[in-house]
Amino acid sequence: MKKALTLVVLLLATSWVGASAQVIGPVLSKSSLELGYIYKWYHRDMEPNTPVEKDWEVASFFVRYGGTSRLTLSLEGGLWNVEHDDFPGMEFRRYTVGGGVGIRVLEVAGIGFSAFGHYNEVLDYDLSPPAFHKQTWGLNLGVLAEWSMTWKEQVLGIWGGPAYTLDESKNHAWNVRTFAYEDESATELGFVVGVNAVLWGRIVPSAHVVYADYFQGRIGIAGRWSPD
Amino acid sequence: MVTRLRIIALAAAVALLGQLGTANAEVIGPLLKDGAFELGAQLRYVHRDYKEASGSPPQNNVFDDADGMLFFRCGVTSTATLSGEALVGNTKASDWEHDCGDARYYLVGAGLQALLSEFRGFMCTFGIHGTASFEFDRTENHVDREYQTAIGTILVEKRFTLYGQRIDLLAGPSYWYANEKEFRDWSFPVRSTAVDPWGGMAGITATLYTHYTVFGQVVYAGYFQPRFGVSYSF
Numbered sequence: 070m071k072k073a074l075t076l077v078v079l080l081l082a083t084s085w086v087g088a089s090a091q092v093i094g095p096v097l098s099k100s101s102l103e104l105g106y107i108y109k110w111y112h113r114d115m116e117p118n119t120p121v122e123k124d125w126e127v128a129s130f131f132v133r134y135g136g137t138s139r140l141t142l143s144l145e146g147g148l149w150n151v152e153h154d155d156f157p158g159m160e161f162r163r164y165t166v167g168g169g170v171g172i173r174v175l176e177v178a179g180i181g182f183s184a185f186g187h188y189n190e191v192l193d194y195d196l197s198p199p200a201f202h203k204q205t206w207g208l209n210l211g212v213l214a215e216w217s218m219t220w221k222e223q224v225l226g227i228w229g230g231p232a233y234t235l236d237e238s239k240n241h242a243w244n245v246r247t248f249a250y251e252d253e254s255a256t257e258l259g260f261v262v263g264v265n266a267v268l269w270g271r272i273v274p275s276a277h278v279v280y281a282d283y284f285q286g287r288i289g290i291a292g293r294w295s296p297d
Numbered sequence: 298m299v300t301r302l303r304i305i306a307l308a309a310a311v312a313l314l315g316q317l318g319t320a321n322a323e324v325i326g327p328l329l330k331d332g333a334f335e336l337g338a339q340l341r342y343v344h345r346d347y348k349e350a351s352g353s354p355p356q357n358n359v360f361d362d363a364d365g366m367l368f369f370r371c372g373v374t375s376t377a378t379l380s381g382e383a384l385v386g387n388t389k390a391s392d393w394e395h396d397c398g399d400a401r402y403y404l405v406g407a408g409l410q411a412l413l414s415e416f417r418g419f420m421c422t423f424g425i426h427g428t429a430s431f432e433f434d435r436t437e438n439h440v441d442r443e444y445q446t447a448i449g450t451i452l453v454e455k456r457f458t459l460y461g462q463r464i465d466l467l468a469g470p471s472y473w474y475a476n477e478k479e480f481r482d483w484s485f486p487v488r489s490t491a492v493d494p495w496g497g498m499a500g501i502t503a504t505l506y507t508h509y510t511v512f513g514q515v516v517y518a519g520y521f522q523p524r525f526g527v528s529y530s531f
Contacts, residue, residue: 100531102334102371104379130407132369132381134334136531142336144369146383146405148429162443164403164431166385168367190385192403192433194441202433204401244439294373296332 093261094275095215095228096173096183097135098295103273104132105291107145112283113236115252123252125153127191129165131291141171145189156201162194169209181215200244208235209279211261223269229262234281256282267293324380324408326512327454327465327502328422329372335510337528339382340365344520345475347489358489360477364430366404368528376412380426381405388432400441404430413451420454441480448473450498462506468499473518493519504530 097103112124129147136142147165167189174182186209193203211232218225235257239249263277273291278284329335345360368382388402408426415421425448432442450471457464475491500514510528515521 100332100334102332102373104371104373130381132371134336134369134371134531136334136336144367144381144383146381146407148405162431164405164429166383166403166405168383190403192401192431194431194433194443200439204433246435246437246439294332294371 101295107289114255139173224267339526341524345491463504465502
C-alpha cells in the first residue's frame with residue numbers, strides 16, 4: 070500500500086515539470102528598449118518518466134535592449150506564488166530567471182535574418198509538506214526571418230524560422246535531494262512563428278507560437294522606448 | 298585602449314560573479330538620462346544582525362557574506378530610472394547554523410529611482426528596490442533559504458568631470474529591510490528579520506570613455522558594508 074501510494078505521488082510529481090520560459094522576438098534597432106510581460110503556454114512530451122505528455126504555464130517580466138543595430142540582449146525574471154490544478158492545496162514559490170541574445174546576420178530585400186539563443190531556469194518550491202519541488206532548464210536556439218510593414222504610422226512585424234527547443238526538468242518529492250525524477254524533452258527540433266505590432270511607437274503587443282511536439286502559444290505586452 | 302578596457306570589464310564581471318554567495322541585493326546608482334541603458338555586475342558584502350520573528354530559540358544571528366548578481370538600469374524618462382537584477386548559479390557559502398554545501402541559487406529584483414528636485418548642480422532622488430533570492434539546498438540537509446530585501450533611500454547626487462571622465466557622487470539616508478526564511482524538513486519556516494534597518498549609503502561612480510562604469514559604495518545598516526561593480530553603458 071505504501072509502495073503504491075509512493076508511486077502515485079511520484080507520478081503526480083512528474084506530471085507537472087514546473088516551468089520554462091523564453092523571450093524571443095525580432096532584433097531591435099540600436100538603443101531601443103522594451104520592458105514587458107509575457108505569458109506562455111507549454112505542452113511537451115518529456116521522457117523517460119510517465120506521463121509523457123505534460124503542460125504548464127509561465128509568466129515573466131522581461132527587458133530587451135538593442136545594444137547595437139545588430140545585437141539585442143534580453144533578460145527575464147519573475148517571482149510568483151502559483152497553484153496548479155493537479156495539486157490542490159499546494160502552493161509553489163516560483164523563481165524565473167533567464168537571458169538571451171539575438172544577432173542580426175543579414176538583410177535581403179527588406180527581410181532581416183537573425184540568430185537567437187535564450188536560456189532560462191525556473192524553481193518551483195513547494196511550500197506544502199509533500200515538498201514536490203521542481204526545477205526546469207530551457208534552451209532555445211534558432212534562426213528568424215523578420216519582415217515588417219507600416220500602416221498609418223503603426224508597425225506590424227511578422228517573423229518565424231526553425232528552432233531548437235530543449236527542456237529539462239527535475240522533480241523532487243518528500244524533500245529527497247540526492248534523487249530526483251529527471252526528464253528531457255523528446256523532440257527538440259521545431260519552429261517558431263510570431264507577430265508583433267508597435268502602436269504609436271510605444272506599445273508592443275506580441276504573440277507567437279513555438280512548435281516542438283505541439284503548438285505552444287505565447288502572448289505579451291511591452292512598452293518601447295526608442296530614439297527612432 | 299577600448300579593447301583592453303572591454304576585456305578588463307568582462308574579466309571583472311566574471312570575477313565578481315565567481316564570488317556568488319547568498320543574497321541581500323539592491324541596485325542603486327546615479328540617475329540615468331532618458332534612453333540610457335546599463336548592463337553590469339555587482340559584488341556586495343553583507344553584514345547584518347538578525348532576530349528571529351517566529352519566537353524560536355535564537356541561533357547564530359549574524360549574517361556575514363558576499364553576493365553577486367547581474368543587473369540592468371535604464372532611463373525611461375529624464376527623471377526616472379528603472380532597474381532590474383537577476384542571477385542563477387551555484388553557491389557554497391553560508392555561515393548560518395547549517396552550511397549549504399551545494400545549493401542552487403536564484404535571484405530576481407527590481408527598482409525605481411526618481412528625481413525629486415534639482416538645485417545648483419545637485420540632484421535629489423528617491424529610490425526604492427526590492428529583491429528576492431532563494432538557496433535550494435541540493436544536499437540531504439535540505440535546509441533551504443529565501444531572502445527578501447527592500448530599500449528606500451533619498452540620495453543627493455553631484456556630477457562633475459575629472460580628466461575628461463564623468464564622476465558621480467551620491468549619499469543619503471536609507472532604510473534597509475531584510476528578511477530571511479529558513480525551511481527545514483516539512484515544518485513552517487524559521488523567519489528572521491535584520492535589526493537596525495535605518496542607515497545610509499554613499500558612493501562614487503566613474504564613467505570612463507563614455508561606456509565603462511566602475512563604482513564603489515558603502516552602505517551603513519548596523520555595520521559598514523562595501524559593494525563594488527562594473528557596467529557597460531550603451
